[in-house]
Amino acid sequence: ANIMAMNITYRTQNDHIDIYKAVADIYIRTPNLFAQQALKALIAHIGPYLPGSLIHYHDQQLTYIGKDSRQRHLLIALNEPQKTKWYSVKARLESNAKQRPSQDKRLLFSVWFNEHIVLPVEVVNFEKQQLLMLISQVKIQTEYSYGALAKLLNNHSATIELLREAVKPYNKEHLPGKDLRHCLSMVGLYNAPAIIQQVLFEQLVNHQAHPLMQHVQFRLQAIIRLLNLLVSHDKHNQFEHLALPVYGYVNYLIEYCSTTISRKTLYEKQLKSDVSMPFAWLFGVTIDDSEQLTAYLLELLGDNPWTHALLDAEQQQKQHLSAEAQLWVAIKLVV
Numbered sequence: 001a002n003i004m005a006m007n008i009t010y011r012t013q014n015d016h017i018d019i020y021k022a023v024a025d026i027y028i029r030t031p032n033l034f035a036q037q038a039l040k041a042l043i044a045h046i047g048p049y050l051p052g053s054l055i056h057y058h059d060q061q062l063t064y065i066g067k068d069s070r071q072r073h074l075l076i077a078l079n080e081p082q083k084t085k086w087y088s089v090k091a092r093l094e095s096n097a098k099q100r101p102s103q104d105k106r107l108l109f110s111v112w113f114n115e116h117i118v119l120p121v122e123v124v125n126f127e128k129q130q131l132l133m134l135i136s137q138v139k140i141q142t143e144y145s146y147g148a149l150a151k152l153l154n155n156h157s158a159t160i161e162l163l164r165e166a167v168k169p170y171n172k173e174h175l176p177g178k179d180l181r182h183c184l185s186m187v188g189l190y191n192a193p194a195i196i197q198q199v200l201f202e203q204l205v206n207h208q209a210h211p212l213m214q215h216v217q218f219r220l221q222a223i224i225r226l227l228n229l230l231v232s233h234d235k236h237n238q239f240e241h242l243a244l245p246v247y248g249y250v251n252y253l254i255e256y257c258s259t260t261i262s263r264k265t266l267y268e269k270q271l272k273s274d275v276s277m278p279f280a281w282l283f284g285v286t287i288d289d290s291e292q293l294t295a296y297l298l299e300l301l302g303d304n305p306w307t308h309a310l311l312d313a314e315q316q317q318k319q320h321l322s323a324e325a326q327l328w329v330a331i332k333l334v335v
Contacts, residue, residue, distance in 0.1 A: 010099035018097035019050060020211075027211035028262060036259040044209035049073070052107065053095040062087065063107060064095060066117040071127065071158060076111055078104055084111065090158065131204045132300075134159070138200070140193045140241065141303040146184055149192060153180060162199045194240035197301075201247035208254040215263050219282060220250050223335055230331070245297060245307040249279050252296050257285045276329040278314040290315060 007022040017025075020043070027039045049055075053064045055075055062075040068088055077085040084106055102108065137152060153159055164177040170187045177183030184192050210216060223246055231239045253261060262284030268277055280287045287293055294311055301307040309324035313332075321329065 008099055010101060016099060019046065020097060024211040033259055039211050040209065040258055043211055043213075047209070049093060049095050050097040053097040054100070055093050055095050057087070057089065057093065064093070065111060065114070068116045069118055074116060078106060090161065128204060128207050130156070131200050131207070135197060135200050135204070135300055138193050138197050139303050140197065142193065144189055144193060146181060146189070149184060149196070150180055153196070159199055159203065162203065163196060166195055166199050191238060191240070194238055194244065198240045198243055198247065201244060201251065205247060205251055205254070208251065210254055210258055210261065212261055212263065216250065216254065216261065216283060220246070223331070226331060226334060241304060242306050244301055244304055245310045246279070248297050248301050248307070249310070250283070252293055253280060253283055253285055256292065257287065260285045274317045276314050276318060277332060279310070279332060282332065282335060
């Protein structure tokens with residue numbers, strides 16, 4: 001706590017850092033398991049945006065306050081001395097969480113006593129459970145009607161908004177869908193379940209809290225972009241089918257291997273190995289219980305053949321691998 005306080009406290013030289021970097025710096029340096037779990041819990045409690053942070057939104061300098069009951073971000077404008085403007089937005093924000101001096105009594109006291117602000121931990125836990133439930137309900141090998149998919153996503157406005165962006169590659173103009181029905185019409189009912197699942201997994205990973213979350217997301221996006229390039233001209237394989245097991249795998253690492261995630265990339269000490277290195281090594285993790293990982297992925301994505309191929313690629317001998325499993329081996333080597 002003392003180290004963090006020294007690192008984040010405002011200094012006129014502006015050489016202090018924000019709390020996210022302060023937590024990450026300590027996290028990667030301490031071997032203490034209790035300290036790592038405490039730091040992870042602290043980041044989960046704070047959330048992705050620190051209350052009081054500066055937000056640049058639509059050419060305005062606003063202050064982040066929290067979330068409301070609709071899961072929308074609450075922002076305030078303090079430009080006018082006698083008036084506080086409130087904004088409720090649903091968007092990805094760019095924030096500056098470094099400490100700064102302020103004498104504004106509204107920011108120091110009054111704005112925090114607002115009935116619309118909800119507790120962040122309760123919101124995140126509820127949203128994660130909702131996403132996991134949806135993921136388990138959407139199956140890529142099941143034929144759905146428009147009505148059935150609309151019913152599943154009813155009251156999940158954030159998922160629908162992300163889905164509107166996710167369908168861009170499925171039209172020549174690269175335009176977002178207008179609404180849920182338009183999105184489903186653009187991609188077709190055959191492709192829709194996998195695209196919906198990918199959007200749900202993206203949300204689930206983004207809801208996870210970890211001191212090294214930025215690094216995890218960078219590495220994850222590198223893998224996803226590589227997959228996209230590999231299948232961009234392949235008419236036989238849908239990109240989302242390959243991406244889904246990777247999202248599920250990374251979510252497992254954050255949930256069950258959080259204290260061993262690091263910026264290191266592990267490597268094979270033997271020049272020749274009968275079994276390919278696991279994806280977990282790309283995140284610095286050694287998995288001791290592969291059965292738990294297998295059960296987790298098969299429960300959520302068992303109807304996806306690429307899930308089985310990914311598991312085979314790091315559990316079966318190389319000479320016995322299918323062409324799909326060999327592709328996973330190649331992807332890990334390239335990354």
